[in-house]
Amino acid sequence: MEVRHWLIGLYLLIVSTGFSQNQQIPLADYLTTIETTFNVKFSYAVNDVTNIYITKPSETLDLKSTLDYLNANTLLNFKTIDKRYITVSVLEKTISICGIVLSDETNQGLLGASIIVNNTYLGTSSDNNGQFSLNDIPLQATITISYLGFKDQIITARAFFDSQQGCKPITLLVDNQMLSEVLITKYLTTGLQKLIDGNILLNTEQFGILPGLIAPDILQSIQVLPGIESVNESVANINVRGGTNDQNLILWDGIKMYHSGHFFGLISAYNPNLTNKVIVTKNGTSSQYSDGVSSTINMFTKDKITNTFSGGAGANLISADAFLEIPISKKLALHISGRRSITDAFSTPTYDNYFERSFQDSDININPNLDNSTTQSDFVFYDYTAKVLFDLNDKHQFRANIIGINNNLDYTESITDSNTTTSTKSSNLTQDNLGYGGNWNAQWNDAFSTTVSGSYSQYNVDASDLRVQTNQRLTQANEVSETSLQLKTEYNFNTNLSFINGYQFNEIGILNQTTVTVPSYSKTKKDVLLNHAFFTEVQYHKNNTYLRLGARANYFQKFDQLLIEPRLNVRQKLSNQFAIKLEGEFKNQTATQIVDFQDDFLGVENRRWILADNQSIPISKSKQASFGIDYKQRKLTLDLTSFYKVVHGISARNQGFYNNFQYLNAIGNYTSKGVEFLANITADRFSTWLSYTYSINDYQFDSFTPSVFPNNVDIRHSVSLGFNYNVLQNLQLSVGSVWHSGQPYTNPLASNPTVQINTNYYVNYDQPNSKNVDPFFRLDASINYDFNFTKDSKLSFRAGVKNVTNHHNTINRYFEVDPEDTNNTIQIDNKSLGLTPNASLRYSF
Structure with a gap:
C-alpha cells in the first residue's frame, strides 16, 4: 500500500507542476491513476510495462473507453476479469x-x-x-x-x-x-x-x-x-x-x-x-x-561469437560445400567449412571446359596422340577451414585457425605393342597448402591494445611421372615451410591519432628435389632464411586530412643485411567533391617462383618456389609511387590515378620466356608505369562502371641483347565495363565485358626460323616480345534470385555464363621445331575458356 500511495503522490506532484496532458507519461503511472479513479486493480508483470510511455487521452473517458484506448495504443492486451480485476498481458504480434x-x-x-x-x-x-x-x-x-x-x-x-x-x-x-x-x-x-x-x-x-x-x-x-x-x-x-x-x-x-x-x-x-x-x-x-x-x-574470417547456430550448404556444376557457425557457450564458438569437387562422380559441361582449358598444354593432352595408346585422367580438389573463437572476457580474445587446400591429379597411360601386349603406367600430381594460425588480442584500456600472433604454412607440390615408352620414372618435389611470430601494440591518443609498433620474426625454408630412374639422377636443394623485422606507424585522420606514415626495418640474418622500407599514404580533401591522394612504398620479397617449361610437373604446374641466396637469386626490391584525384558527387564516383613502379632483383628464370632467353639466367628489373581510371554510378537499384588502365611495362636485363624489351605481361590497354540491376528485391542481374590488349610473344626469325646446335634443333627467335596476340574480349552475365524458405532460412539460386559470345581468345603463343621438318616451326596457341555456363543452389539458415 505504501508503494501505491507513493506512486499516487508522485503523479499528483507531476500534474501540479504543470505537466501537460499531451505529453507522454510512464504507463505504470497512468495505470495507478486509473486504479484510483475507477476503483479497479490491474494485474501485470512489472517488466511488461517498464519503459513504456503513453500519451493521456485529451478528454475524460469511462473505464471501457479507457481500456479500448490502451489496447489501441500499446502492444498489450487489457482484459476485464470481473468488475474489480483487469489482466495485462503482452501481445504475440x-x-x-x-x-x-x-x-x-x-x-x-x-x-x-x-x-x-x-x-x-x-x-x-x-x-x-x-x-x-x-x-x-x-x-x-x-x-x-x-x-x-x-x-x-x-x-x-x-x-x-x-x-x-x-x-x-x-x-x-x-x-x-x-x-x-x-x-x-x-x-x-x-x-x-x-x-x-x-x-x-x-x-x-x-x-x-x-x-x-x-x-x-x-x-x-x-x-x-x-x-x-x-x-x-x-x-x-x-x-x-x-x-x-x-x-x-x-x-x-x-x-x-x-x-x-x-x-x-x-x-x-x-x-x-x-x-x-x-x-x-x-x-x-x-x-x-x-x-x-x-x-x-588480406583475408579475414568471421570473428564474433554469436548465440545463434547457423550455416549453409550448396552445390554447383563443379563442387559442393558446407559451413557451420556453432556457438558452444557465450564465450566459445567453432566455425568450420569444407568444399569438394563432385566431378569424379559425374561430368558436366562446365567441368569439361575447365579441364580442357587447364590441361591443354600438358602431357595429358599431348600423349594421347601416340599410336595405340589410351589415357585416363582423374582430377579431384577439396579445401577445408576451422576456427576456434574464445572470449575470456571483454578485454581478452583468443583465436585459432586451420586451413587446408588440396588438388590431386591421377593420370594413367596404356599402350599396346605389336604383340598385342598392353603396358599401363600411372602418374600423379598433388598440390597441398596447409596453414595453422592463432592470436591473442588484449584491450588493456580504451587507448592501448596488444596482439600476439603466430602462424605456420606448408606448401607441397609432388609429381611422379612414369613414361610408358622409356619406362623412366621422374619424381619432382617442391616444398615451402614458413613460421611467423608477431607482436603488435596500438595506442590511440584520441579518435584522430593512433600509433602502431611491432616486431615480427619469420623463418622460411624451401626444398626442391628431382630424381630420374633411367638414367639414374638425383638432385636436392634446400635453403633456409631467417628475418627479423621492426615496424612503426602513425595514423592521423581529422576533418579533411588522412595521413599514414610508417617504416619497416628488415634484418636478414644469413646475409647480415638490413633493409629500411618507408611507407606513405596521404589523402587530402579539397572540397566536398574533390580529393587528392599520394601513396608510396618500398618493399622486398625473398621467395619467388621460377618457371620451367621442360615438362615440369606433368607439364601442368610449371612453377616452383625458390629462395633468395643473394647471389644468383637476389632479394627482390620494389619502389612505387602513385598520385591520384577523386571526385564524388551524389551517385557518381570518378577516380584517376597515375603510378610508377620499379622492381629490382628479378630473375630471368621466373619470367617464363618463350624466346632466346628461355634457358638463360640473368638478374634484371622491370619498370611499370601508367594511369588507372574508374567511373562508377550507383543507385538503390543499379550500378554501372567503366574502368580503364593504360600502362607500359618493360624489362631491363643488361646481359641480354637487346637489354630493354616489353614485359611478358605488358598489357598496354585494359577496359572493363559492367552493369548491375536489381529487378526485384530478391532478383539481380549483372552483365559485363572485359577487353585488353593481347599478350606479347616472340616470332621466329622469318629468314631462318630454326638453328642447329650439335645434333639438336632449336627455334631461332626474332626480337623478344615484339608481337602481340589478338586482343582479348569476353562478355559475361549472371543472375541471382533469393527467397525466404522459412522465417529462419533462405534458398538462393545463381546462374552465370562466362564468354557468352564464345569468343576465341588466344592467351599465349609460342613455337616449337616441326618434328617433320626441322627447318620450320609449329605455332602453338593456348586458348581461353569458351562459352562456359555454371549454376549454384544454396540453402542458408
Whole structure:
C-alpha cells in the first residue's frame, strides 16, 4: 500500500507542476491513476510495462473507453476479469519497422549497413540515405545493425514501435580499432567498398553480384578493379600493375598462403562463406606487412561469437560445400567449412571446359596422340577451414585457425605393342597448402591494445611421372615451410591519432628435389632464411586530412643485411567533391617462383618456389609511387590515378620466356608505369562502371641483347565495363565485358626460323616480345534470385555464363621445331575458356 500511495503522490506532484496532458507519461503511472479513479486493480508483470510511455487521452473517458484506448495504443492486451480485476498481458504480434542508419561523425546516412533480426534469417541493408524497413518483425525480437568501420548496435523491435519519429534514427559510433574508415560504401556492387587509405574492401556477407560469377569468388572478384587483371584468366596468375603472380602477398587470417587456386588457377581456393572481408592493397601498404612487392590480398574470417547456430550448404556444376557457425557457450564458438569437387562422380559441361582449358598444354593432352595408346585422367580438389573463437572476457580474445587446400591429379597411360601386349603406367600430381594460425588480442584500456600472433604454412607440390615408352620414372618435389611470430601494440591518443609498433620474426625454408630412374639422377636443394623485422606507424585522420606514415626495418640474418622500407599514404580533401591522394612504398620479397617449361610437373604446374641466396637469386626490391584525384558527387564516383613502379632483383628464370632467353639466367628489373581510371554510378537499384588502365611495362636485363624489351605481361590497354540491376528485391542481374590488349610473344626469325646446335634443333627467335596476340574480349552475365524458405532460412539460386559470345581468345603463343621438318616451326596457341555456363543452389539458415 505504501508503494501505491507513493506512486499516487508522485503523479499528483507531476500534474501540479504543470505537466501537460499531451505529453507522454510512464504507463505504470497512468495505470495507478486509473486504479484510483475507477476503483479497479490491474494485474501485470512489472517488466511488461517498464519503459513504456503513453500519451493521456485529451478528454475524460469511462473505464471501457479507457481500456479500448490502451489496447489501441500499446502492444498489450487489457482484459476485464470481473468488475474489480483487469489482466495485462503482452501481445504475440508482429510489427513493421523503419530506421535510418547514421554516422556519428558526419551525421550522414550509411549505404549498405547490415540490418539482421537476431535468431532469424530476416534482414536487409540500408539504401543511399541510410534508410531501411522490414515487415512482420516479432515484437520481442532484437535487431543488430552493423557497418564495417563502426561498432555494432543492438536494438529491440519494440523501440521502433515506441518511437514517435517515423523512421527511427540509429547512430553508429566509429570503431577506433579499424585501421581506416570506409570512404565509398558501394563500389561497383554491394559489398565492395573503398577505404579512405585507398584500399579496396570486399565484404562477402553483403556481396552483391558480378558478371559471370555465381559466388563471391575472392580472387575473381578483384579483377574488375583497374590495375588488376590476369593475362591468362587464372586466379593463380593475377597481375597487379604489371607484376607477376608470385609478387602478391596472400594472407588468410594472418597465415601466408603459397597456393591460391583449384583447377590450377581457374577457381579460387578460399571459401567465401566464412571469409568476412578481404582488403586489397596496391600501394601505400601498412608497415605491418612485408613481402608481395606488387600487392597485398588480406583475408579475414568471421570473428564474433554469436548465440545463434547457423550455416549453409550448396552445390554447383563443379563442387559442393558446407559451413557451420556453432556457438558452444557465450564465450566459445567453432566455425568450420569444407568444399569438394563432385566431378569424379559425374561430368558436366562446365567441368569439361575447365579441364580442357587447364590441361591443354600438358602431357595429358599431348600423349594421347601416340599410336595405340589410351589415357585416363582423374582430377579431384577439396579445401577445408576451422576456427576456434574464445572470449575470456571483454578485454581478452583468443583465436585459432586451420586451413587446408588440396588438388590431386591421377593420370594413367596404356599402350599396346605389336604383340598385342598392353603396358599401363600411372602418374600423379598433388598440390597441398596447409596453414595453422592463432592470436591473442588484449584491450588493456580504451587507448592501448596488444596482439600476439603466430602462424605456420606448408606448401607441397609432388609429381611422379612414369613414361610408358622409356619406362623412366621422374619424381619432382617442391616444398615451402614458413613460421611467423608477431607482436603488435596500438595506442590511440584520441579518435584522430593512433600509433602502431611491432616486431615480427619469420623463418622460411624451401626444398626442391628431382630424381630420374633411367638414367639414374638425383638432385636436392634446400635453403633456409631467417628475418627479423621492426615496424612503426602513425595514423592521423581529422576533418579533411588522412595521413599514414610508417617504416619497416628488415634484418636478414644469413646475409647480415638490413633493409629500411618507408611507407606513405596521404589523402587530402579539397572540397566536398574533390580529393587528392599520394601513396608510396618500398618493399622486398625473398621467395619467388621460377618457371620451367621442360615438362615440369606433368607439364601442368610449371612453377616452383625458390629462395633468395643473394647471389644468383637476389632479394627482390620494389619502389612505387602513385598520385591520384577523386571526385564524388551524389551517385557518381570518378577516380584517376597515375603510378610508377620499379622492381629490382628479378630473375630471368621466373619470367617464363618463350624466346632466346628461355634457358638463360640473368638478374634484371622491370619498370611499370601508367594511369588507372574508374567511373562508377550507383543507385538503390543499379550500378554501372567503366574502368580503364593504360600502362607500359618493360624489362631491363643488361646481359641480354637487346637489354630493354616489353614485359611478358605488358598489357598496354585494359577496359572493363559492367552493369548491375536489381529487378526485384530478391532478383539481380549483372552483365559485363572485359577487353585488353593481347599478350606479347616472340616470332621466329622469318629468314631462318630454326638453328642447329650439335645434333639438336632449336627455334631461332626474332626480337623478344615484339608481337602481340589478338586482343582479348569476353562478355559475361549472371543472375541471382533469393527467397525466404522459412522465417529462419533462405534458398538462393545463381546462374552465370562466362564468354557468352564464345569468343576465341588466344592467351599465349609460342613455337616449337616441326618434328617433320626441322627447318620450320609449329605455332602453338593456348586458348581461353569458351562459352562456359555454371549454376549454384544454396540453402542458408
